[in-house]
Amino acid sequence: MKYNYCCPKCQNSEIAIIEGGAFKGNIYNTVSFGLTTIYLTRYVCTNCGFCENYVDDVNDLQKIKNKYIKPGSGDGFV
Numbered sequence: 001m002k003y004n005y006c007c008p009k010c011q012n013s014e015i016a017i018i019e020g021g022a023f024k025g026n027i028y029n030t031v032s033f034g035l036t037t038i039y040l041t042r043y044v045c046t047n048c049g050f051c052e053n054y055v056d057d058v059n060d061l062q063k064i065k066n067k068y069i070k071p072g073s074g075d076g077f078v
């Protein structure tokens with residue numbers, strides 16, 4: 001949906017992109033932990049209403065990784 005702008009549910013190609021962040025008028029579309037707030041970009045299908053949220057900033061992804069991925073996890077499990 002983020003990459004092909006096509007809804008996976010109904011194949012509509014009109015996807016609204018709603019960026020998160022106080023300066024973008026959307027302060028509630030966030031993930032937060034501790035003092036860290038990460039803004040999400042929401043992709044909304046304008047036909048069926050299906051939504052996807054993405055963390056678009058790679059720095060924020062790294063923060064989430066540091067917080068939630070324990071060292072060693074992700075290895076050794078298939």
Ligand SMILES: [Zn+2]
Pocket residue numbers: 007008009010011012045046047048049050
């Ligand atoms: Zn749809």
